[in-house]
Amino acid sequence: MGWFLLPFDNLLCIVLGISFTVGFSSLLVIVVPAVLGVSIGIRRLYMKSLLKVFEWATVRMERGAKEKNQHLYKPYSNGIIAKELSSLEQEIQELRASGTTLSSEPEFEMADIMYFCRRGVESIVDDEVTKRFSAQELESWNLLTRSNFNARHISLRLSVLWGLGLFIRYSFLLPLRVTLAASGIGLLVVLTTIVGFIPSGWLRTYLSEKIHLMSYRICVRSLTAIITYHNSENKPKNGGICVANHTTPIDVIILANDGCYSMVGQIHGGLIGVVQRAMVKSSPHIWFERSEVKDRHLVAERLSNHVADKTKHPILIFPEGTCINNTSVMMFKKGSFEIGCTVYPVAIKYDPRFGDAFWNSSKFGMVNYLLRMMSSWAIVCSVWYLPPMSREEGEDAVQFANRVKAAIATQGGLVDLLWDGGLKRGKVKNTFKEEQQKLYSKVLVIKCQRSPTHCLGEALDQRIYWIGSLKVISITMNYSDTISIAMNYSETM
Amino acid sequence: MGSRASTLLREEEIEEIKKETGFSHSQITRLYSRFTSLDKGENGTLSREDFQRIPELAINPLGDRIINAFFPEGEDQVNFRGFMRTLAHFRPIEDNEKNKDPIASEPLNSRSNKLLFAFRLYDLDRDDKISRDELLQVLRMMVGVNISDEQLGSIADRTIQEADQNGDNSISFNEFIKVGNFLIFCIFGNMNYYLT
Numbered sequence: 001m002g003w004f005l006l007p008f009d010n011l012l013c014i015v016l017g018i019s020f021t022v023g024f025s026s027l028l029v030i031v032v033p034a035v036l037g038v039s040i041g042i043r044r045l046y047m048k049s050l051l052k053v054f055e056w057a058t059v060r061m062e063r064g065a066k067e068k069n070q071h072l073y074k075p076y077s078n079g080i081i082a083k084e085l086s087s088l089e090q091e092i093q094e095l096r097a098s099g100t101t102l103s104s105e106p107e108f109e110m111a112d113i114m115y116f117c118r119r120g121v122e123s124i125v126d127d128e129v130t131k132r133f134s135a136q137e138l139e140s141w142n143l144l145t146r147s148n149f150n151a152r153h154i155s156l157r158l159s160v161l162w163g164l165g166l167f168i169r170y171s172f173l174l175p176l177r178v179t180l181a182a183s184g185i186g187l188l189v190v191l192t193t194i195v196g197f198i199p200s201g202w203l204r205t206y207l208s209e210k211i212h213l214m215s216y217r218i219c220v221r222s223l224t225a226i227i228t229y230h231n232s233e234n235k236p237k238n239g240g241i242c243v244a245n246h247t248t249p250i251d252v253i254i255l256a257n258d259g260c261y262s263m264v265g266q267i268h269g270g271l272i273g274v275v276q277r278a279m280v281k282s283s284p285h286i287w288f289e290r291s292e293v294k295d296r297h298l299v300a301e302r303l304s305n306h307v308a309d310k311t312k313h314p315i316l317i318f319p320e321g322t323c324i325n326n327t328s329v330m331m332f333k334k335g336s337f338e339i340g341c342t343v344y345p346v347a348i349k350y351d352p353r354f355g356d357a358f359w360n361s362s363k364f365g366m367v368n369y370l371l372r373m374m375s376s377w378a379i380v381c382s383v384w385y386l387p388p389m390s391r392e393e394g395e396d397a398v399q400f401a402n403r404v405k406a407a408i409a410t411q412g413g414l415v416d417l418l419w420d421g422g423l424k425r426g427k428v429k430n431t432f433k434e435e436q437q438k439l440y441s442k443v444l445v446i447k448c449q450r451s452p453t454h455c456l457g458e459a460l461d462q463r464i465y466w467i468g469s470l471k472v473i474s475i476t477m478n479y480s481d482t483i484s485i486a487m488n489y490s491e492t493m
Numbered sequence: 494m495g496s497r498a499s500t501l502l503r504e505e506e507i508e509e510i511k512k513e514t515g516f517s518h519s520q521i522t523r524l525y526s527r528f529t530s531l532d533k534g535e536n537g538t539l540s541r542e543d544f545q546r547i548p549e550l551a552i553n554p555l556g557d558r559i560i561n562a563f564f565p566e567g568e569d570q571v572n573f574r575g576f577m578r579t580l581a582h583f584r585p586i587e588d589n590e591k592n593k594d595p596i597a598s599e600p601l602n603s604r605s606n607k608l609l610f611a612f613r614l615y616d617l618d619r620d621d622k623i624s625r626d627e628l629l630q631v632l633r634m635m636v637g638v639n640i641s642d643e644q645l646g647s648i649a650d651r652t653i654q655e656a657d658q659n660g661d662n663s664i665s666f667n668e669f670i671k672v673g674n675f676l677i678f679c680i681f682g683n684m685n686y687y688l689t
Contacts, residue, residue, distance in 0.1 A: 113631065116554055124547065126527065128549065130547055432552040433552040433554060437635065441637065445644070
């Protein structure tokens, strides 16, 4: 029986030999530049060739659809319907103006429900919030099943290409990446623990920085992340806070690849906990126990203390509090903006054509997510360092947070929303509905004895200007409506 | 996930919905993708909770009534056909839509169907009359706690007085058409779609 198995044995040996050689040499080619901090340019070449393949695939699908005389499903990035963005006040006045009421006193009209009705149905067809919590739809297909909407139109050639892509991704890229990631994390843990034994001083700080940067470089290569950093002159400096929009936990690796930051977070158990505890031995990160997270004063105190010490690295915070799908920026929590130091905003924008980086935590666990990341083609993103900002005179934390958010949104080409990212899991607060009800009841009852801000609840921003004898008050509410109320001055006084 | 969008909706179904509602092919596939993204339970139907997960709808004072309009009598789930049928009320009226079939029923987005939709928002018990209580309920939903019971009551009384013609102290559909400027419903009952 031995002679029967011999050829297979040989074959097996040969296959194993080849795969080990290929694997080891690719590891070397990737790890050595990472350790030294140089880049050969393999990843960019890879990216360009992939793009060409994707374009070809889309053209084939369109041709296939045309032959069968069917429609290709195309996503529309600007929504399904054209929404009217006028305010409640304006629309109700329009309703009244085109009506046939003889009395000049605004009263209830049965048609008033149409305003709310139309708004309601519009939000059912297309709303600004729920679509931010699922992966973005792509214009062209990138040979991943997970982003394909036109499965019927795939020809034989495309299927072969897809199969080849699948093979490459899972049997070559995935094991390579997992090995790299493991070595990167392993190195981080071991080396930071060793450096932790060196007494505090310039040597320790210097070594710690080098080790962190090296490990993050290896991790970046393990994800095949192709990152472009813009405006590096604005890179965060010691004694400041760096804020960025949050799409995925990988954001941390992407930013830490280019500079040293102090991380803030809750301490976990398991593997992540081990990494966290090792990291804090060589450089001062801020980890909180689970019980301490709720105590806002404690959090603020620790952050302030860290920021006051100019030898410590800038703190990295994601004020949205949750992962958003990189098409918009949602409400920033005001905690980090109350501390009163310089804020360095950073905008991160991922290119979804190569692999969608968004972590849909309600759909995928962490391990599942990492597997998906490592079996995509690549993670391509751009990072913009924005000029530092500080809180101005007369600005409170919320206004400052909104200003920073607007800057990040403009730079990254994202939609600036006032909605809370917590709506991913939680219900919206009733106060918003009550604001709408207050607005409408103001229309019904002309004379409002109390002052405008009192009537309307929490106003974020209020500007008053005059048109003749009319006092116009423009108020930005804490939902995405800016309303203007023109009131006759003599009536309010 | 959107990947099921064009695979689960068969061509025949699309044609039927097209005939019934007047939406175009691409509008129907796009709205089906929206339907599946709202359907968290992934069972092909939407429940009231699925609608309430939309924050902009949850803060709408008439949100619950609008959600109600999607569900047929006494049912708790709405399928894609029902969803489209209700949305069809909000298509713009096309005056040059010539019905080739004279026996065919009125299109869902006709003037009277739009008005009937609005009437049903008030008439919760479907007895074809808007009673004083039903009117008060809707008023209360729209103003919240900002207007007193007496004031609200007098607004309701005044509205019924103006509209009521046969003296039964409630508003029937015919009286409703006359008092509400029905042009408003037609202008405001339209949603303009980006794609055709």
